[in-house]
Amino acid sequence: MSLQASESAAVERFVGNPFSTRHTAPGRVEPLDREGEPLDLGKLLDRIAREGGRAAILGRHGRGKTTLLHRLAETAERRGDRVVRIRVRSPWDLIPILNSLAGSPSGSLICIDSWEQLGGPGAAIALLFARLRRCRLVVTAHSGGDLPPLAVCETTPALLAAIVRRLPAGDALDGGLIDDTDVASAFEQSSGDIREALFRLYDLFEERRRGL
């Protein structure tokens, strides 16, 4: 066949919008602290054990709770732990949680996103069942409730800037279509909601790329 050599290291470059959910959805970016430094996930996992096997990742919407939960789950899996991930959308999701706990061996890590969606009674039942099954439980929630806090996710302009630098072609963004001022402005306009700020940067990137 006759092949067009249309790719080489010299012309290799990123295609697409780096702020799309493909690259920025919860769990896709590295969990960072408020200064933009990587979190030590191994230490956090060890802390869950010290807290009696139950802990909550706390923070307001768009602060990185789900991302941290995803990455903790991945780290536990790499350690050889059995991990169950559940996203709660309504109190009815208590049933799959109990089913998962029933089928999980002792020591499993049960990761539950949006814990408050279970409601008080549902959360109490899930906690009791996790204790009976001797499973570890880590959840994301806007407020702590009865669970000891593992991390409180807070955001800063430095954190958003660090996330942007880690996106595909992030190093090339500064001085190009998106610069540090745009990132700082997106953070301010989004009141610290990182997800919202990344959506704003997505739109700005599209606007400038197309010369609108």
Added chain:
Amino acid sequence: MPQGSIAGGSQGSGSTAMPRVMVHFDRPGRDYAPRQQLAVRHDIEGLGGEPLRAVERSVLWYTEGKGEEDLGVHWFERIDETEGLLAVSPWGEFTIRLPMSPLSYEGLIVKVRWCVRVRIFFADNRDFVSEHVFDVGGISPARAPLERLE
């Protein structure tokens, strides 16, 4: 449709290899029509002598934008070490026929992209993914101002 590639992978245990995948398309500008034949050759460099477990090759489409990602695999093949292909300098080629749809689309809030994906699995469980975008259908990019969508 802009052209290019994206690469990434997972960290391994002390591995230093920095693979580079080059994909050569049989059409100038990587522009294809629906149902057209797509012929591809791929070369993998920079393995640093590290043993491979497998190479996966696929042709797929995905959505990119502000919403949830969708994806469809049109063609997939896994070559593992038992087939003895990966010992020295891995390369390969394949020819497939593209489907009628979806067509590539460069929208403002959603895009549909076709790509050739080459995924390399090292013996130490690290993996490396390289995607190479091409165009199906020749649809012009959307140009409506963002304000009209709000």
